Amino acid sequence: MLKTLNIPDLTPKEEITARIDKLRKGMVEKGIELAVILQNVDIFYFTGTLQRGVLVVSAEQGPQFFVEKSVYRAGMETPLDIIPIKRDKEVKDLLAEKKMLHGRCAMEFDVVPVAICERWKSLLGKDRMEDLSPIIRDGRLVKSEFEVAQFRKSGEIVERVFEKAKDIIKEGIREIDIEAELVAEGRKWGHQGFLRMRGLNQEMMNLYVTHGYSTTITSGADVPISGIGVTHAIAQGASVNTVKRGIPVIVDYGGGYNGYITDETRAYAVGPLKDLFQKPFEVARDIINETMDTAKEGTDATEVFGRAMDRVKTAGLEEHFMGHGEGQVSFIGHGLGLEINELPVITPRHRMILKEGMVFAFEPKFIFPGEGAVGIEVDFVVRKNGLERLTKTPLDIVYV
Amino acid sequence: MLKTLNIPDLTPKEEITARIDKLRKGMVEKGIELAVILQNVDIFYFTGTLQRGVLVVSAEQGPQFFVEKSVYRAGMETPLDIIPIKRDKEVKDLLAEKKMLHGRCAMEFDVVPVAICERWKSLLGKDRMEDLSPIIRDGRLVKSEFEVAQFRKSGEIVERVFEKAKDIIKEGIREIDIEAELVAEGRKWGHQGFLRMRGLNQEMMNLYVTHGYSTTITSGADVPISGIGVTHAIAQGASVNTVKRGIPVIVDYGGGYNGYITDETRAYAVGPLKDLFQKPFEVARDIINETMDTAKEGTDATEVFGRAMDRVKTAGLEEHFMGHGEGQVSFIGHGLGLEINELPVITPRHRMILKEGMVFAFEPKFIFPGEGAVGIEVDFVVRKNGLERLTKTPLDIVYV
Numbered sequence: 001m002l003k004t005l006n007i008p009d010l011t012p013k014e015e016i017t018a019r020i021d022k023l024r025k026g027m028v029e030k031g032i033e034l035a036v037i038l039q040n041v042d043i044f045y046f047t048g049t050l051q052r053g054v055l056v057v058s059a060e061q062g063p064q065f066f067v068e069k070s071v072y073r074a075g076m077e078t079p080l081d082i083i084p085i086k087r088d089k090e091v092k093d094l095l096a097e098k099k100m101l102h103g104r105c106a107m108e109f110d111v112v113p114v115a116i117c118e119r120w121k122s123l124l125g126k127d128r129m130e131d132l133s134p135i136i137r138d139g140r141l142v143k144s145e146f147e148v149a150q151f152r153k154s155g156e157i158v159e160r161v162f163e164k165a166k167d168i169i170k171e172g173i174r175e176i177d178i179e180a181e182l183v184a185e186g187r188k189w190g191h192q193g194f195l196r197m198r199g200l201n202q203e204m205m206n207l208y209v210t211h212g213y214s215t216t217i218t219s220g221a222d223v224p225i226s227g228i229g230v231t232h233a234i235a236q237g238a239s240v241n242t243v244k245r246g247i248p249v250i251v252d253y254g255g256g257y258n259g260y261i262t263d264e265t266r267a268y269a270v271g272p273l274k275d276l277f278q279k280p281f282e283v284a285r286d287i288i289n290e291t292m293d294t295a296k297e298g299t300d301a302t303e304v305f306g307r308a309m310d311r312v313k314t315a316g317l318e319e320h321f322m323g324h325g326e327g328q329v330s331f332i333g334h335g336l337g338l339e340i341n342e343l344p345v346i347t348p349r350h351r352m353i354l355k356e357g358m359v360f361a362f363e364p365k366f367i368f369p370g371e372g373a374v375g376i377e378v379d380f381v382v383r384k385n386g387l388e389r390l391t392k393t394p395l396d397i398v399y400v
Numbered sequence: 401m402l403k404t405l406n407i408p409d410l411t412p413k414e415e416i417t418a419r420i421d422k423l424r425k426g427m428v429e430k431g432i433e434l435a436v437i438l439q440n441v442d443i444f445y446f447t448g449t450l451q452r453g454v455l456v457v458s459a460e461q462g463p464q465f466f467v468e469k470s471v472y473r474a475g476m477e478t479p480l481d482i483i484p485i486k487r488d489k490e491v492k493d494l495l496a497e498k499k500m501l502h503g504r505c506a507m508e509f510d511v512v513p514v515a516i517c518e519r520w521k522s523l524l525g526k527d528r529m530e531d532l533s534p535i536i537r538d539g540r541l542v543k544s545e546f547e548v549a550q551f552r553k554s555g556e557i558v559e560r561v562f563e564k565a566k567d568i569i570k571e572g573i574r575e576i577d578i579e580a581e582l583v584a585e586g587r588k589w590g591h592q593g594f595l596r597m598r599g600l601n602q603e604m605m606n607l608y609v610t611h612g613y614s615t616t617i618t619s620g621a622d623v624p625i626s627g628i629g630v631t632h633a634i635a636q637g638a639s640v641n642t643v644k645r646g647i648p649v650i651v652d653y654g655g656g657y658n659g660y661i662t663d664e665t666r667a668y669a670v671g672p673l674k675d676l677f678q679k680p681f682e683v684a685r686d687i688i689n690e691t692m693d694t695a696k697e698g699t700d701a702t703e704v705f706g707r708a709m710d711r712v713k714t715a716g717l718e719e720h721f722m723g724h725g726e727g728q729v730s731f732i733g734h735g736l737g738l739e740i741n742e743l744p745v746i747t748p749r750h751r752m753i754l755k756e757g758m759v760f761a762f763e764p765k766f767i768f769p770g771e772g773a774v775g776i777e778v779d780f781v782v783r784k785n786g787l788e789r790l791t792k793t794p795l796d797i798v799y800v
Binding site for chain 1: 407408410438439440444448449450451452453468469470471472473477507509510511512513514515516517518529531533576577579580581583584585587588590591592593594596599600601603605617618619620621629630631632633634635636637638640656657658659660726727738
């Protein structure tokens with residue numbers, strides 16, 4: 001049962017330096033002199049450690065990394081100097097000593113709760129705070145080659161899980177039994193344990209195994225297929241629904257390696273697929289192939305969506321595309337990174353010119369109420385001359 | 401492989417009514433006229449559905465439940481009337497029609513991000529908001545018998561997982577392989593999929609399997625044992641560390657059923673336990689037994705902690721109790737509910753008189769740097785005359 005697991009790399013010093021330099025540049029552009037960063041993923045991105053603390057970045061003077069716990073672990077993981085503290089109250093005096101308290105101060109308004117923001121305003125003696133989150137989100141948009149290397153390893157876990165699914169899926173098995181086995185398989189190959197999604201109420205499982213009826217039920221989540229789950233208290237994910245012949249089993253899995261998330265979907269079927277699903281599956285595959293043939297650095301993401309929509313309309317499948325009825329969502333792709341809802345979003349709603357190093361999941365899916373769903377999801381890195389895939393798993397339906 | 405799974409109960413109407421009445425009473429006491437509730441767990445608690453929307457409660461006039469998506473699912477799950485909306489902007493006019501916009505307005509400041517609070521202030525035309533979170537946390541402190549019934553089913557999943565662990569744990573197996581198998585086992589018995597923890601940066605896995613060295617490494621989390629994990633980007637949970645003879649394998653598992661979380665720990669060992677761990681284990685068991693003999697409605701939680709600490713001091717184990725060095729935490733128990741960090745906290749820091757219906761995890765643990773850890777965790781419901789346990793799993797070390 002023991003399998004290979006590479007111990008993940010620490011974030012290199014030059015990577016951390018480049019990220020903080022970019023942040024400081026963004027701060028200068030927006031007239032922000034001090035950034036107070038509290039969310040663990042943001043701290044990890046800028047320091048290389050997830051340990052508890054606060055990262056204060058002065059546009060003029062650079063980073064001050066205060067660590068509460070574990071100082072020992074943080075010291076082994078970050079290339080930055082650490083300032084150990086016992087409690088957050090100590091930060092003000094330490095910043096005052098370095099004459100860093102003047103000017104406009106910003107925090108991550110998209111994730112920091114009101115109570116914590118108010119506490120920091122009071123701790124630092126600030127009447128107001130600005131919003132740092134656009135600078136943080138934009139700063140993460142283009143990934144480095146170090147980051148792409150982490151994505152590739154995350155993609156390897158996805159490949160293993162899709163491979164294993166061939167042995168697990170069979171007629172009569174429950175969605176949750178497939179899910180349980182495949183989540184375990186991913187973990188044994190080194191999956192980090194859970195996936196992160198930014199913002200209030202953004203909850204995410206590692207794996208969604210859905211089939212027939214359960215693929216067609218809408219949830220509050222902004223996704224085309226969420227599943228029913230085993231309780232309305234969670235309201236998403238695999239259910240006790242069992243696999244029937246000819247109906248696609250949708251396996252939507254998020255790899256997680258060293259923080260970096262991949263997110264792909266394949267369809268499996270016991271016996272030949274019902275006619276209803278055959279053409280939509282081919283359209284989904286065509287959309288992916290056509291996108292790989294045309295998109296590259298410089299392409300507008302709204303055009304990627306538009307071209308896909310043209311193909312959907314030609315096939316007469318608009319009302320089933322990316323959901324049905326109240327469940328229809330307005331995107332066909334979403335950015336990946338340390339969080340599963342990073343930029344870019346591939347939607348007709350916002351223009352976004354693709355740049356080398358952007359990473360996104362692309363997921364043409366079709367939902368047929370009362371019947372089931374079919375679709376594919378693959379992950380791309382934008383390159384100068386095209387798109388690079390993050391896994392080698394074929395797009396075809398797997399017949400088991 | 402198919403196992404029994406009861407479909408979870410919907411929250412009964414009288415339960416929802418009682419919860420909202422209590423909230424309104426709390427609002428009146430604090431002079432709050434309007435509560436705007438956005439966090440999904442809070443919405444679930446007060447409405448019985450987790451679908452996307454906003455629950456507005458007027459102290460005078462009661463609840464207005466606006467649902468964005470899925471209206472269909474919310475309608476099947478909540479006993480409240482639903483007001484379907486397409487976007488949150490519609491809420492102001494709908495409240496104005498009912499003359500509900502006057503007076504002091506409050507939101508969940510402990511979880512709602514600044515950007516979302518600012519958006520709602522602007523949507524409702526309010527200059528300021530008050531903090532609703534103390535009323536919400538206090539309102540959840542005492543559980544109903546309906547809730548205790550959900551906890552018991554959550555506890556049954558825990559019993560199954562501890563039973564299965566006997567077959568899985570063996571010399572040489574990696575922590576993550578044990579974790580993978582046991583998480584899968586829990587899922588097959590109906591585990592809801594993930595556990596919730598309230599607040600910024602509060603991340604939680606279903607299961608922590610740790611052993612020897614990995615039990616002794618501190619993390620940023622406010623827990624006595626967090627594990628190393630497989631990457632510093634997650635920094636908690638099972639690792640690739642393998643099981644050796646005579647050293648406890650600590651299995652800390654959170655059941656999850658219909659939203660309700662249980663959280664228990666047992667120690668397993670291959671072969672006889674090293675002497676170092678024998679006495680601390682007995683002290684942990686004694687503390688639990690003594691607490692069961694003495695605590696009941698009316699007991700002060702600080703006394704529960706104090707009595708445990710006396711036993712620890714008699715054994716000369718203070719420096720190993722609930723962590724070591726920078727890893728030592730200041731509590732021996734924490735409240736359970738829809739989130740794993742509810743009230744009460746069993747700590748010397750805050751007085752809290754136990755009341756019938758409070759539910760908490762109680763976890764005497766001892767950590768020995770470089771060696772390993774040992775301990776037990778059990779869940780209690782406070783009753784008039786004592787404590788009721790949520791699982792039947794014995795406290796003893798399991799020798800495999």
